[in-house]
Amino acid sequence: MNSFQGKHISWTCADAVVExxxxxxxxxxxGAETLVEMEQFIEVLATAGDRASALVIHSxxxxxxxxxxxxxxLYSRIQQAKKSEWLAGERAFLERTHRVLNAIxxxxxxxxxxxxxxxxxxxxxxxxxxxxxxxxxxxxxxxxELRLGLIPGFGGIPRLKRDLGNAxxxxxxxxxxxxxxxxxxxVGLVSQVAGEGEALRLARVTAAQIGKFDRSASAAAKRFIKxxxxxxxxxxxxxxxxxxxxxxxxxxxxxFVESTDALPYLP
Amino acid sequence: xxxxxxxxxxxxxxxxxxxxxPRTGLSPDDDFFKKLGINSLQALExxxxxxxxxxxxxxxxxxxxxxxxxxxxxxVQSRL
Numbered sequence: 001m002n003s004f005q006g007k008h009i010s011w012t013c014a015d016a017v018v019e020x021x022x023x024x025x026x027x028x029x030x031g032a033e034t035l036v037e038m039e040q041f042i043e044v045l046a047t048a049g050d051r052a053s054a055l056v057i058h059s060x061x062x063x064x065x066x067x068x069x070x071x072x073x074l075y076s077r078i079q080q081a082k083k084s085e086w087l088a089g090e091r092a093f094l095e096r097t098h099r100v101l102n103a104i105x106x107x108x109x110x111x112x113x114x115x116x117x118x119x120x121x122x123x124x125x126x127x128x129x130x131x132x133x134x135x136x137x138x139x140x141x142x143x144x145e146l147r148l149g150l151i152p153g154f155g156g157i158p159r160l161k162r163d164l165g166n167a168x169x170x171x172x173x174x175x176x177x178x179x180x181x182x183x184x185x186x187v188g189l190v191s192q193v194a195g196e197g198e199a200l201r202l203a204r205v206t207a208a209q210i211g212k213f214d215r216s217a218s219a220a221a222k223r224f225i226k227x228x229x230x231x232x233x234x235x236x237x238x239x240x241x242x243x244x245x246x247x248x249x250x251x252x253x254x255x256f257v258e259s260t261d262a263l264p265y266l267p
Numbered sequence: 268x269x270x271x272x273x274x275x276x277x278x279x280x281x282x283x284x285x286x287x288x289p290r291t292g293l294s295p296d297d298d299f300f301k302k303l304g305i306n307s308l309q310a311l312e313x314x315x316x317x318x319x320x321x322x323x324x325x326x327x328x329x330x331x332x333x334x335x336x337x338x339x340x341x342x343v344q345s346r347l
Contacts, residue, residue, distance in 0.1 A: 027308075063308060118308065137319065140311055177326040180315050262308035267327040 004044070006037040011044070016053045017207045018045065018109065023060040026262065030122045030154075031070030035096055042103035049108045053215055054207035057104075057130060058114040058200045065113070065139070067263065068121025069154070075253040083245070090244060094237050097122075097154050101129040105159075105228060108219035110210045114203035115139045116196070118263070120178070125152060128159035131222065134206065135181040135190045136199040142178035147265040148256070149248035153240035158232035164188060178266075268347055275340035278317065282336070285316050295337040317343060 003012045008024035020041060022028040045055065059065045078086045104111055104126075113119075113127035115135040120142045127133050127141075135141075143160075145152050151173075160169050168187045172179065184190040194202045210218065243249060256264050269277070275295055283290040286303045293302065300310065311327070317339075318325055323346040333339055 118311070138312065138315055140315060175326065175328065177328055178311065179324075180318050182319070183324060262306045263311070264307065266307045266311070267330045 004040070006040075008034040009037045009041065011041055013048060013052055015208075016051065016211045017204070018048050018052045018055045020055065020057045021060050022058070022066060025061065027064050027067035027118060028059055028061060028123065029067055029070035029073075030097070030126075031073040032093070034070075035093070035100070038100045039096065042100050045103060045107055045109070049215065049219070052109055053211040053213070053218065055104070055107060055109045055111045055130075056114055056200070056203045056207050057111065057126065058203065059116070062117065063262075064117030064123070065115040065119040066123025066126060067118050068123050068125075068144075071148075071253060071256050075257045078244075078250070078253070087241065087245065091237070091241050094153050094240065098233060098237065101125060101155050102228065102233075105129040105155075105226070108215070108222070110207075110218055110222065112203045112206060114199040115141075115181075115190075116199050118142075120144055120263070121152065121156075122154050125154035125156040125159065128156060128163065131226065132191045132206065133184075133189060134192045134194060134199050134203045135184060136194045136196050137181050138196055139181040139184070139190075139199070140178040141172075141184050141189065142176070143173050144176050144178075144263075144265050146174065147176045148252040149246060150243050151236065151239055153237060155233050155236060157236050158229035161232070162227065162229060269344075271340060271344050274321075274344050274347070275337060277320065278336055278340050278343065281316050281320055282313060285313060293336065295340070296335050298334045299336055299339070300334055321347065323347065 004010060009022055011018060011020045024034055077089060111130040112132045112134060113130040115127055115133055117138050119127055119139055121144055124141050124143060143152050143156055164187055181190055181193045185193050192202055279293045280290055283293055314325060321343055325346060329342055
């Protein structure tokens with residue numbers, strides 16, 4: 001399948017580059033429907049190695065790449081079921097999301113996240129699953145989960161630890177602050193900073209460069225350089241599910257849902 | 268190093284330019300959320316502009332409770 005137009009994501013494959021576009025308004029929040037489409041996408045991605053060298057993931061929404069998990073949907077699921085049911089459901093949701101991100105993380109294609117604007121929470125985790133992050137100067141990266149009484153649950157902590165020094169990880173995680181593209185490049189998170197609106201163009205140019213190399217050699221180099229922190233990914237899910245049960249989280253989610261602001265947990 | 272008044276003036280100019288409103292319509296003690304009609308997402312955009320313009324880092328939590336340009340300028344000034 002060389003193209004797919006879904007409700008929340010779309011993809012194409014042309015000139016040895018797969019492009020995955022996120023387009024769920026308002027900010028590509030990752031909910032149940034998006035997850036189903038992403039699961040369809042990784043089935044296709046698994047067979048793309050014979051005709052593509054690179055995957056570029058981007059958002060068509062000017063406001064940003066992705067604001068993270070759909071917290072309104074999460075709150076609704078928690079409210080509508082008994083605790084034992086919703087907890088099992090949330091664990092299953094996490095594990096399915098991990099399968100998607102692990103597939104991107106381990107893809108033989110070189111993967112590039114082209115980021116503009118908000119790249120928060122689960123959106124940041126999606127970008128971290130990629131080999132390269134190319135950000136435009138409007139990009140901001142954040143793990144706001146502690147503001148809600150949670151930790152990242154989609155693999156953010158192990159993947160951030162994989163890429164950055166522990167002091168930077170502690171700063172980002174424990175303060176919950178957002179950092180801009182320049183800072184993200186300085187600490188080694190972002191490989192290139194583009195002018196406003198130029199991240200996708202730069203990602204495509206980079207993908208074309210990657211396409212010049214032997215695919216087997218690139219895939220072998222990637223397997224060598226990029227360990228997958230399987231145990232820590234599981235442990236992060238365990239901790240997330242423990243914290244999800246707390247009153248603090250329930251209250252924070254209710255406050256989030258009752259707000260009309262785009263990012264009500266800021267500052 | 269610029270004075271606080273110079274920093275404040277720069278911030279008012281940047282805000283006017285970014286949100287496409289007349290500079291003359293903005294005052295130091297205005298609530299920028301209400302005056303500019305912006306939400307937290309757009310406030311982050313302004314933060315990014317300010318960080319780039321003044322070459323500083325300004326953690327968003329330092330803006331807790333800040334809603335007027337004058338106090339915002341004080342926060343920026345403290346990082347220069």
